[in-house]
Amino acid sequence: MQTLSVLEFLQAKSSSAASYATTIIDVRSPSEFAHSHIPNAINLAVLDDEERVRVGTLYKHNPFEAKLLGAGLICQNIASFLPTFLSNLGLTPAHIIRIYCARGGMRSLSLQTILHNIGYRTIRLQGGYKAYRNAVLTDLAYTPNMQFFTLVGPTGSGKSELLALYEYALDIESLAKHCGSSFGAIYGAQPSVAMFENMLFARLGELEGKKVLVEGESKKLGNLIVPKALYNAYQSAPKIYLHTPMELRIQRILGYYQHISEEFFINAMQKIAPFMQKNFWLEAKRAFMRDDKYMVAQILLEHYYDKVYKKEVYAYRIESSNVHDALDSIRDIMARH
Numbered sequence: 001m002q003t004l005s006v007l008e009f010l011q012a013k014s015s016s017a018a019s020y021a022t023t024i025i026d027v028r029s030p031s032e033f034a035h036s037h038i039p040n041a042i043n044l045a046v047l048d049d050e051e052r053v054r055v056g057t058l059y060k061h062n063p064f065e066a067k068l069l070g071a072g073l074i075c076q077n078i079a080s081f082l083p084t085f086l087s088n089l090g091l092t093p094a095h096i097i098r099i100y101c102a103r104g105g106m107r108s109l110s111l112q113t114i115l116h117n118i119g120y121r122t123i124r125l126q127g128g129y130k131a132y133r134n135a136v137l138t139d140l141a142y143t144p145n146m147q148f149f150t151l152v153g154p155t156g157s158g159k160s161e162l163l164a165l166y167e168y169a170l171d172i173e174s175l176a177k178h179c180g181s182s183f184g185a186i187y188g189a190q191p192s193v194a195m196f197e198n199m200l201f202a203r204l205g206e207l208e209g210k211k212v213l214v215e216g217e218s219k220k221l222g223n224l225i226v227p228k229a230l231y232n233a234y235q236s237a238p239k240i241y242l243h244t245p246m247e248l249r250i251q252r253i254l255g256y257y258q259h260i261s262e263e264f265f266i267n268a269m270q271k272i273a274p275f276m277q278k279n280f281w282l283e284a285k286r287a288f289m290r291d292d293k294y295m296v297a298q299i300l301l302e303h304y305y306d307k308v309y310k311k312e313v314y315a316y317r318i319e320s321s322n323v324h325d326a327l328d329s330i331r332d333i334m335a336r337h
Contacts, residue, residue, distance in 0.1 A: 001116045002123045003104070006135040009125045010038075010205075012096055023089065024098045027107045028129065036194035038100070038132060039202045044085060046074045046107050067106070074110045082114070093119045100125035100132070133194065136201040140227040144204050148234040149334055152216040152312040153242035153320070155181065155305040156249030159215045161323045162242075162330065168210040170234075175199045178222035181305070182271040183257060183264075196224050204230075211334045216312065238337060240330060241314040246301065248321060253297040262288070276304045 004012065012022055024041040026033050029052045033043040047055065051073050059066035091097065097120055101107035104127045112122045125132065148170075151159045163169040173179055176196055177187040191199070214234045219226050265288055273281055280303040287295035316333050320326040 001112055003126045004123050005126055006132050009098055009100070009123060009132075012098060012123050022096050022098060023091065024100070025111065026129070027099060027101045027111050032102065032129075036133075036192050036198055037129070039199055041100075044081065044111070046077050046101075046111055048077075051077075070106060071110070074107065078111060078114060091120070093121060096121050096123060098123045098125070101128050103130050104128035133198075136197050139201055139204075140197060141229055143229050143233050145208050146204070146210050146212045147337075148212050148214050148237035149330070149337070150214055150216045150234045150237045150239045151242060152239045152314055153244065154249070154309045155301060156252045157242040157244045158248075158252065158320045158323050158326065159242060162320070162327055163213060163215060165323060165327050166213045166330070168207055168212050170203060170207060170212050170214040172200075172215065172217050172226060173221065175203065176221040176224045178224065179256075183260075183268045190222050190224060193224060197227070200227065200230065213330065238316065238333075239312055239314040240333060241312060241317045242320040242326065243317060244320045246298075249301055250294065250297045253301065254293055257297070258293055272304055275308055280304075 025044045026037050026041040027046045029045050029049045031049045055070040099108045099112050108124050112124045115122050163171045177190045284299040318329040
């Protein structure tokens with residue numbers, strides 16, 4: 001039974017062509033998994049939250065009895081879910097199954113032992129999720145090994161669309177589930193800090209050595225902070241300014257925000273009140289109440305977003321009326337730079 005370091009664990013490959021050839025199983029409890037986990041891992045808890053607390057509490061007073069209780073619960077749980085789990089995923093002995101728990105101990109070893117004895121190829125993460133998190137934090141403390149080209153421009157310029165079209169893009173807003181503005185919470189709940197860092201680490205690993213397109217995000221996106229080394233790297237990179245006609249910007253904003261609720265709108269407007277002239281702020285609210293979202297978008301762009309937009313010093317300027325033409329221009333810039 002193999003036990004590998006974080007880097008070896010993440011890079012483990014299978015000869016099988018199946019898409020799930022290197023399945024990663026997180027055997028921690030549901031609440032541990034929900035807080036943060038290795039991206040693309042599947043949660044297969046060998047102890048649920050209540051059972052984990054029971055075993056942990058008992059361990060403080062009687063380690064032997066706690067291990068005995070834990071072993072019994074783990075065996076019962078694995079017996080209940082294992083046949084269905086293996087069948088649903090279509091896993092065969094040709095696949096590599098990577099397994100981890102909190103610290104690489106009893107929980108992951110228990111499942112690995114059973115799968116190994118059945119005939120599956122298994123790998124256990126040495127040091128568990130704690131070791132993985134240490135690797136993530138260490139990696140994010142250093143400047144990424146890639147060449148950034150940073151998109152800048154006022155709200156509604158089409159930066160997100162261009163990132164979606166370019167194969168080597170780092171879409172920080174998407175990972176953070178936040179647009180980085182007062183209205184940025186349209187994606188719902190943000191990931192935890194740890195989960196955001198894990199997703200950044202995974203994506204940066206995929207982009208290593210590439211010419212990467214990124215938006216010039218502020219350091220703070222909602223409740224999350226972009227790691228300092230990454231932030232400094234794309235802020236100091238060559239900047240590409242997107243010039244977009246106001247009408248197209250308005251239409252784009254309408255596409256993003258046309259279905260927001262009155263409660264969401266009012267809460268967001270309260271946040272920007274100190275930074276916007278009162279007459280325009282009130283006009284935008286009245287326009288929303290009469291369902292004139294076109295006017296809302298126009299007012300907010302002209303009298304809030306464009307007023308607070310930090311003018312960037314940029315190396316290149318392109319027209320972005322057509323995102324496909326804009327992307328061609330960006331590729332030309334990258335090729336020449």
